[in-house]
Amino acid sequence: xxxxxxxxxxxxxxxxxxxxxxxxxxxxxxxxxxxxxxxxxxxxxxxxxxxxxxxxxxxxxxxxxxxxxxxxxxxxxxxxxxxxxxxxxxxxxxxxxxxxxxxxxxxxxxxxxxxxxxxxxxxxxxxxxxxxxxxxxxxxxxxxxxxxxxxxxxxxxxxxxxxxxxxxxxxxxxxxxxxxxxxxxxxxxxxxxxxxxxxxxxxxxxxxxxxxxxxxxxxxxxxxxxxxxxxxxxxxxxxxxxxxxxxxxxxxxxxxxxxxxxxxxxxxxxxxxxxxxxxxxxxxxxxxxxxxxxxxxxxxxxxxxxxxxxxxxxxxxxxxxxxxxxxxxxxxxxxxxxxxxxxxxxxxxxxxxxxxxxxxxxxxxxxxxxxxxxxxxxxxxxxxxxxxxxxxxxxxxxxxxxxxxxxxxxxxxxxxxxxxxxxxxxxxxxxxxxxxxxxxxxxxxxxxxxxxxxxxxxxxxxxxxxxxxxxxxxxxxxxxxxxxxxxxxxxxxxxxxxxxxxxxxxxxxxxxxxxxxxxxxxxxxxxxxxxxxxxxxxxxxxxxxxxxxxxxxxxxxxxxxxxxxxxxxxxxxxxxxxxxxxxxxxxxxxxxxxxxxx
Amino acid sequence: xxxxxxxxxxxxxxxxxxxxxxxxxxxxxxxxxxxxxxxxxxxxxxxxxxxxxxxxxxxxxxxxxxxxxxxxxxxxxxxxxxxxxxxxxxxxxxxxxxxxxxxxxxxxxxxxxxxxxxxxxxxxxxxxxxxxxxxxxxxxxxxxxxxxxxxxxxxxxxxxxxxxxxxxxxxxxxxxxxxxxxxxxxxxxxxxxxxxxxxxxxxxxxxxxxxxxxxxxxxxxxxxxxxxxxxxxxxxxxxxxxxxxxxxxxxxxxxxxxxxxxx
Numbered sequence: 001x002x003x004x005x006x007x008x009x010x011x012x013x014x015x016x017x018x019x020x021x022x023x024x025x026x027x028x029x030x031x032x033x034x035x036x037x038x039x040x041x042x043x044x045x046x047x048x049x050x051x052x053x054x055x056x057x058x059x060x061x062x063x064x065x066x067x068x069x070x071x072x073x074x075x076x077x078x079x080x081x082x083x084x085x086x087x088x089x090x091x092x093x094x095x096x097x098x099x100x101x102x103x104x105x106x107x108x109x110x111x112x113x114x115x116x117x118x119x120x121x122x123x124x125x126x127x128x129x130x131x132x133x134x135x136x137x138x139x140x141x142x143x144x145x146x147x148x149x150x151x152x153x154x155x156x157x158x159x160x161x162x163x164x165x166x167x168x169x170x171x172x173x174x175x176x177x178x179x180x181x182x183x184x185x186x187x188x189x190x191x192x193x194x195x196x197x198x199x200x201x202x203x204x205x206x207x208x209x210x211x212x213x214x215x216x217x218x219x220x221x222x223x224x225x226x227x228x229x230x231x232x233x234x235x236x237x238x239x240x241x242x243x244x245x246x247x248x249x250x251x252x253x254x255x256x257x258x259x260x261x262x263x264x265x266x267x268x269x270x271x272x273x274x275x276x277x278x279x280x281x282x283x284x285x286x287x288x289x290x291x292x293x294x295x296x297x298x299x300x301x302x303x304x305x306x307x308x309x310x311x312x313x314x315x316x317x318x319x320x321x322x323x324x325x326x327x328x329x330x331x332x333x334x335x336x337x338x339x340x341x342x343x344x345x346x347x348x349x350x351x352x353x354x355x356x357x358x359x360x361x362x363x364x365x366x367x368x369x370x371x372x373x374x375x376x377x378x379x380x381x382x383x384x385x386x387x388x389x390x391x392x393x394x395x396x397x398x399x400x401x402x403x404x405x406x407x408x409x410x411x412x413x414x415x416x417x418x419x420x421x422x423x424x425x426x427x428x429x430x431x432x433x434x435x436x437x438x439x440x441x442x443x444x445x446x447x448x449x450x451x452x453x454x455x456x457x458x459x460x461x462x463x464x465x466x467x468x469x470x471x472x473x474x475x476x477x478x479x480x481x482x483x484x485x486x487x488x489x490x491x492x493x494x495x496x497x498x499x500x501x502x503x504x505x506x507x508x509x510x511x512x513x514x515x516x517x518x519x520x521x522x523x524x525x526x527x528x529x530x531x532x533x534x535x536x537x538x539x540x541x542x543x544x545x546x547x548x549x550x551x552x553x554x555x556x557x558x559x560x561x562x563x564x565x566x567x568x569x570x571x572x573x574x575x576x577x578x579x580x581x582x583x584x585x586x587x588x589x590x591x592x593x594x595x596x597x598x
Numbered sequence: 599x600x601x602x603x604x605x606x607x608x609x610x611x612x613x614x615x616x617x618x619x620x621x622x623x624x625x626x627x628x629x630x631x632x633x634x635x636x637x638x639x640x641x642x643x644x645x646x647x648x649x650x651x652x653x654x655x656x657x658x659x660x661x662x663x664x665x666x667x668x669x670x671x672x673x674x675x676x677x678x679x680x681x682x683x684x685x686x687x688x689x690x691x692x693x694x695x696x697x698x699x700x701x702x703x704x705x706x707x708x709x710x711x712x713x714x715x716x717x718x719x720x721x722x723x724x725x726x727x728x729x730x731x732x733x734x735x736x737x738x739x740x741x742x743x744x745x746x747x748x749x750x751x752x753x754x755x756x757x758x759x760x761x762x763x764x765x766x767x768x769x770x771x772x773x774x775x776x777x778x779x780x781x782x783x784x785x786x787x788x789x790x791x792x793x794x795x796x797x798x799x800x801x802x803x804x805x806x807x808x809x810x811x812x813x814x815x816x817x818x819x820x821x822x823x824x825x826x827x828x829x830x831x832x833x834x835x836x837x838x839x840x841x842x843x844x845x846x847x848x849x850x851x852x853x854x855x856x857x858x859x860x861x
Contacts, residue, residue, distance in 0.1 A: 231678070258678060274661065275679075300664055439662035
């Protein structure tokens with residue numbers, strides 16, 4: 001039975017604000033109004049002002065139309081989810097404001113309306129005037145509204161003006177007239193607020209002794225790839241994966257690595273295939289449509305047993321879909337998208353920091369099992385930035401160094417023998433003195449084409465079974481959260497994957513405070529299915545719930561198909577990351593219904 | 599010093615008896631020996647089709663990849679390891695039907711790989727379907743009324759795509775083929791050699807027609823500047839003319855331009 005929950009509206013109002021929960025400021029405007037730029041500056045300045053902060057950008061895929069929103073969260077603690085109910089909504093356009101009957105405005109909810117066209121608050125908004133800060137046209141007209149707003153919200157949230165101005169100086173270091181006018185506008189906004197308003201939140205102490213870094217999901221993948229020894233990257237531009245190529249094209253050459261912008265996704269993964277065979281750890285990255293184009297080569301890599309990492313930064317599909325929006329819809333294509341029968345390793349990071357670690361594990365798995373590894377990230381991570389302590393970006397596991405030379409590598413080398421060791425030898429031209437060919441044709445242990453039925457069975461079985469031990473070999477890919485939980489006493493078990501984990505983690509933590517007993521499993525190993533972990537999870541409760549950002553409950557289907565379990569699937573597919581506050585409501589409702597029915 | 603036989607692994611070829619691709623294999627190993635390459639220091643990359651079986655008969659590193667995708671794999675191999683020479687052995691369907699995009703872009707980027715087109719003017723492995731280089735009227739199994747369009751002029755295509763070395767040869771002439779392969783292999787940049795290799799199983803008529811044609815070696819017929827792209831295009835315009843009673847062979851173009859991987 002598949003339950004489905006629906007967002008009440010695109011913004012929701014939280015009724016309280018404590019520094020234990022992040023304070024969320026959501027800025028909404030038409031694309032091109034400059035709010036992504038000021039949100040990024042505000043987010044970075046918040047970090048240097050002592051906050052933990054995160055930024056989630058929801059960008060339209062159209063060139064210059066549609067609505068852009070940026071959610072900046074500030075907190076005294078690490079922020080587990082980049083989205084949630086809004087505490088302060090900032091609007092540039094009053095037509096955007098739809099206070100429905102099912103939304104009750106609480107006293108501490110704030111709304112800021114910057115209107116470059118209106119002189120007074122529209123009559124239909126009067127009843128909420130106590131919650132609304134209206135910045136009218138006569139104040140905004142001489143200035144850039146976005147930068148004036150940046151100054152205003154910097155004052156309202158104790159974000160250091162000096163930090164903001166320093167970041168602006170760095171961003172516009174070319175030193176043109178624009179810089180001076182921007183600085184004036186930000187100063188005006190800050191001064192206006194300080195003369196007429198009180199800050200919205202209490203001042204907090206600096207949160208960390210450690211150096212905080214700003215990083216987004218795609219950058220974390222790049223950092224992980226570099227630390228895993230990746231020295232060749234090839235891709236074709238596609239949202240939301242493009243910035244991986246952008247970042248690596250600047251950073252990989254510092255490590256003597258190569259970035260190659262290919263003519264299409266097929267060429268990108270083909271180049272990765274050639275580079276990896278030549279002895280260089282390699283990765284490609286794409287999103288839904290491009291990932292589909294790569295499927296033939298992924299099957300080839302499986303058959304030829306060439307290590308490679310394929311990152312799919314998932315977006316809302318199918319086809320072109322909503323290219324810049326979140327969705328976790330490529331799980332089944334990642335697992336089953338190939339032709340013929342092959343065992344694919346599919347991993348999915350659970351947070352922005354985990355994007356770094358899981359990328360390293362992906363490279364290790366590729367090397368150990370000599371196969372392609374698919375890394376499923378998401379637009380939610382790609383468009384989210386957060387402050388992290390720099391020390392978190394150090395490998396949690398030893399990096400496997402490719403073995404290219406061995407005493408056994410000679411003209412009689414049996415690359416595809418079932419007796420090979422755990423870490424395979426992968427000879428490379430110019431390094432290993434042997435004659436060696438890879439092929440997508442079924443082949444014998446020496447890699448020569450073979451159509452013998454016995455050999456085909458042997459090779460297919462060997463290729464499928466070689467990664468059967470991955471759940472044991474990489475046990476750190478199975479993340480448990482069993483706080484306040486004991487066997488057989490949990491109200492329910494929950495499992496989540498990928499970019500849905502931050503929201504589930506937040507909702508679970510909040511429900512525990514209300515007394516719920518919950519066993520949570522957050523696997524980064526998606527396929528082969530971590531069967532031992534799910535068996536253990538059922539010891540806590542037979543009510544297993546799997547929330548996920550797709551329509552069809554793909555992970556639930558996979559679990560049902562592989563393990564015969566019947567999870568309750570909670571699905572949401574609206575192009576946005578799961579809202580933990582709404583998820584909590586839905587989970588409570590679901591569990592209470594179960595209790596009544598039981 | 600290496601000998602041609604050092605590059606042969608002793609596996610008997612799976613091509614049809616008398617197939618001209620055997621000569622291409624023979625010329626290729628002669629080239630590698632002449633250039634004193636080590637068998638473990640060269641990467642032969644192919645796609646899918648009759649010609650693409652060539653790496654299986656060689657004692658070297660090799661990749662038998664996907665239909666049409668030999669060139670992107672070769673680009674990746676070359677960029678990741680610029681110290682290892684890469685040779686693509688592919689057919690006309692591989693290079694100019696399914697894989698055309700890759701050919702154009704690799705040539706335009708001037709990536710330092712050598713592409714040998716073993717052109718039998720059809721899809722022979724699937725038993726005679728028309729390919730981009732099949733002549734107009736070619737009776738393929740999927741074109742019973744005869745192929746509608748003219749053969750793609752791949753020499754012109756290579757030149758306008760930006761290839762910096764373009765040559766044509768015949769599989770019947772091993773010595774000339776070896777000379778062209780050697781010149782292409784030693785060229786710095788994207789080198790392309792088109793080899794007339796009519797299929798003797800399904801393309802006997804085409805082969806017999808070729809046999810009656812006069813062979814013109816453009817490098818002997820005229821004293822010309824090989825780096826002159828305009829002149830190369832003029833010669834190339836006749837290289838695929840079905841009505842011509844001549845087959846033009848030799849180096850059409852040889853230009854020195856910056857190589858992608860050392861840019």
